[in-house]
Amino acid sequence: MTETRFFILLAFAIVLTVGTAAGVMPRTPQGPALTSAFAGPVSAATGVHVSEDLKAKYRRPEAIPAPPSNPLTPEKAELGKTLFFDPRLSRTGSVSCASCHQPGFDWGDGLKRGVGVTGVPLPRKTPTVLNAAWLSALMWDGRAGTLEQQAVLPITAEHEMGLELEEAVTRVNAIDGYAPLFEAAYPGEGIRAETLLGALASFQRTLVSGEAPFDKWIDGDEAAISEAAKRGFLVFNEAGRCAKCHSGWRLTDDSFHDIGLESEDIGRGQFAPPSVVIMQHAFKTPTLRDFRLSGPYMHDGSMASLDEVIEHYEDGGKKRPSLSPEMQAITLSAQERADLIAYLKTLQGPPLDVKMPRLP
Ligand code: HEC
Ligand code: HEC
Incomplete structure (x- = not known):
């Protein structure tokens, strides 16, 4: 590792730790110097050959996108963080966004199905909110288009937080300490539904996966991941056909597919006429970062292990008219299966160092 690269990585680590805690936008340091100077096409030890073109498809973006109507600022992210952890946004005063999107569970809850104010299990597994800034369709069925639109859904859903939106705004207005936070984030705009939802969205935009071993390898550090993981990356892209849907740096095409699970839930099909066969039982491809x-895995938490997930793809899923054409049975050797899992593990970055807010 040269000095330049070391300092860039160091700078990144500092931005990530200090920056995220302070609500500043973390960025991935990327640049031509990082990628071209260090990437060797052939790994010295065993010669696993991975083309630079293929690697380039997985390179992280430079900056966090935000809509022009709600540009990202540290003040908005700070306010949004406070709201995200505040259980007073729920009917019972006991459930916050972070109850289900817990930092220690990779911003999910580790459960098969989430549980909110009523104790009734939700119909679907809680997805992570990491990298949510890049989502073009939110929820397993894509029923929200932006983070701003999404934030109202859990607050008002009976079994999640169960509060009328107006009631949530009234409650926040009644808590003295929120006024200065709103004023700093949205000067002169007051405590309203738009500013409340905008702040929640802004905080979530700052939740960007930390640099994983995979990223270091993509950036040219051949020693960052094992040879098994490099072979697994090729299985992911070739024999395993995973990248047909899990593509790009977040490992998702942001699209919807029926992968042939047993679940009765028709997912995206709820918003399409039955004649649009391909949308029946279709769910959003989840990120693998x-x-x-x-x-547990899948929208219904129906799979318990990665072995089970891979077996499902080997089998090709339940045959029905809506089954994605990309779902084709695959055959993997025991070695390829193990390599694939070794690769998936390299997609884990360090946990984000998000400091818990003090609630006003
Ligand atoms: C009771 C558990 C629970 C609570 C509380 C909760 N969520 Fe969620 N969240 C879920 C579940 C379950 C889904 C998936 C729902 C679906 O797809 O039908 C979800 C989906 C999301 C998504 C979409 C992610 C994606 O990949 O599409 C975002 C963003 C999100 N929640 C943010 C929030 C915010 C902000 C709050 C607080 C205002 C919140 N959640 C409160 C369980 C919860
Ligand atoms: C046809 C598109 C497609 C292909 C091909 C595909 N996936 Fe998926 N994957 C999805 C979708 C869609 C889901 C969510 C399905 C659901 O819950 O209904 C998913 C879910 C998963 C999950 C669960 C993630 C979570 O958070 O619950 C894992 C792990 C996974 N896929 C890995 C793989 C691997 C490994 C391969 C290759 C062997 C692969 N996928 C091939 C589309 C695909």
Whole structure:
């Protein structure tokens, strides 16, 4: 590792730790110097050959996107963080966004199905909110288009936080300490539904996966991941066909597919006429960055281990008209299966150092 690279990585680590805690936008340091100077096409030890073109498809973006109507600022992120951890946004005063999107569970909850104010299990597993800034369709069925639109759904859903939006705004208005936070984030705009939801969205935009071993390898550090993981990356892209849907740096095409699970839930199909066969039983391809290695997996939490997930793809899923054409049975050797899992593990970055807010 040259000095330049070391300092860039160091700078990144500092931005990530200090920056995220302070609500400043973390960025991935990327630049031509990082990638071209160090990337060797052939690994010295065993010669696993991975083309630079393929690697380039997985390179992290430079900056966090935010809509022009709600540009990202540290003040908004700080306010949003406070709201995200505040259980007073729920009917019972006991459930916050962070009850289900817990930092220690990779911003999910580690459960098969989430549980909110009523104790009734939700119909679907809680997804991570990491890298949510890049989502173009939110929820397993894509029923929200932006983070701003999404934030109202859990607050008002009966079994999640169960509060009318107006009531949430009234409650926040009644808590003295929130006024200066709102004033700093949205000067002159007051405590309203738009500013409350905008702040929640802004905080979530700052939750960006830390640099994983995989990223270091993509950036040219051949020693960052094992040879098994490099072979697994090729299985992921070739024999395993995973990248047909889990593509790009977040390992998702942001699209919807029926992968042939037994679940009765028709997912995206709820918003399409039955004649649009391909949308029946279709769910959003989840990211594989910082996903819970200990499971459970899938929208219904129906799979407990990665072995089970891979077996499902080997089998090709339940045959029905809506089954994605990309779902084709695959055959992997025991070695390829192990390599694939070794690769998936390299997608885990360090946990984000987000300091818990003091609630006003
Ligand atoms: C009771 C558990 C629970 C609580 C509380 C909760 N969520 Fe969620 N969250 C879920 C579940 C379950 C889903 C998936 C729902 C679906 O797809 O039908 C989800 C989905 C999301 C998504 C979409 C992620 C994606 O990949 O599409 C975002 C963003 C999100 N929640 C943010 C929030 C915010 C902000 C709050 C607080 C205002 C919150 N959640 C409160 C359980 C919860
Ligand atoms: C046809 C598109 C497609 C292909 C091909 C595909 N996936 Fe998926 N994957 C999805 C979708 C969609 C889901 C969510 C399905 C659901 O819950 O209904 C998913 C879910 C997963 C999950 C669970 C993640 C979570 O957070 O619950 C893992 C792990 C996974 N896929 C890994 C793989 C691997 C490994 C391969 C290759 C062997 C692969 N996928 C091939 C589309 C695909």
